[in-house]
Amino acid sequence: MSEFSHLKNKLLAEQVEDEIYHYILDTPLEPGAKLPNEFELGEKFGVGRSTVREAVKLLSSKGIVEVRRGSGTYVVTTAKGLSDPLNLRSVQDKNALALDLVNVRLLLEPGMAEMAALNATDEDIERIQRLCDRVESKIHSGDLYIEDDIAFHTCIAESSKNMVVEQLIPIIDTAVMMFVNVTHKKLTEETILTHRMITEAIARHDPIGARSAMVMHLNFNRNCIRKLYDGEWET
Template identity: 30%
Template sequence: MPFEKIHPEKLSHSVVKQIELLILRGILRPGERLPSERELSERFGVSRPSLREAVSELQEAGLLVARANSGIYVAEVLGSAFSPALTRLFGSHEEAVFDYIDFRRDMEGLAAERAARLGSDTDLAVVDSVFQRMEAAHKKRDPSNEAQLDADFHLAIIEASHNVVMLHMMRSMYELLREGVFYNRQVMFRQRTTRQNLLDQHRKINDALQARDPKAARAAIEAHLNFVSQSLTDQLKAEKHEAIARQRLAHESGR
């Protein structure tokens, strides 16, 4: 008969599974510090030896790391998504930038559609909260903070789509964006007209999500990323034209 004895689960294994799920669902983020051993054991309701056993197992699995005199952290698991060689290639070829934007448009359009349908009220409240902070940063004319909130806004939508594979894949893509591998978001946010356009586009995305309109949410994402693509095309052309103009000026000055 295909029946097996039921064995009670070890407390440490229950802790392992809970922490694994928190990492998988993106609730515990790479680089995040866990609470102290005492606080964790109290929250889980297990003894410290059971907690240590769980932490040790997660360290061996590469999900947690210990830092001397600092504590236990979620491992930087996103760092392994792309090899350093591939990252260098991304950063040195223009076509990678536009392929990246195309990829984002497809994936985030789907994520926005799913978020409008499947996101909870709390998910959409988080998206709205990030947008409100983006508006506040816009009024303060802080392009650095506004650019960071731009990334947070898009990631909040992906989180609200409730697809863990998409979540971790897109988080790894955004790490490269934050590092300026694909393009420097702050350059776009320094331009007054571009900043206002970007804010208006994010407002349309947020409005569609809050109205739970999947079709409008996807269309707003696609329009936004089409604008980003065109803006970057214009920027690259302007840089090339400036380089040519400087050559002409240098030639004329040398006559």
């Protein structure tokens, strides 16, 4: 196989990986759900079984799916980037880490939301709205919503259509996960409110509104973490 053909196959597998991931989000398939078999996925995305197999391997390496020999492929999580690429789980002072992470989010995510408002497709907007609804529904029912919260912020970052932003998604995912774990879901109503504001601004293609709503969302987070860091709330 020529180097060009190898590169072409690799890029195709990466494209199908992304399509399968969004299929998991859009269906939606919850953790534990079984994916269609290789033949069905190949038919759905118009590729051969070998390409599907490579795409599934990529998703498996990221912890999104698990291949069980003789049984099939199952969803493990809907959140990308939980491999902790910056080794932040080893930091002992979780409150200090959460504060540093939310400060980084304030530098990055308002701009991501602004770019998403400018560049999101109708499909992106539908996906963001669906994830916003799922977070709100799970908060009201008392279910765990961290994976959907991470997927919501991941989808906004992807909707920016910026290649560099996509490489920052693991940092955003780690920060969201860290925040929910540290605060024990203290800001559920604020999360519902500001997620809805962000979603509506992106749907209107209102970049200033999206930036402002994301700043408000993150400032709620930061103030909560600041109180925890200063000992005003018990963890």
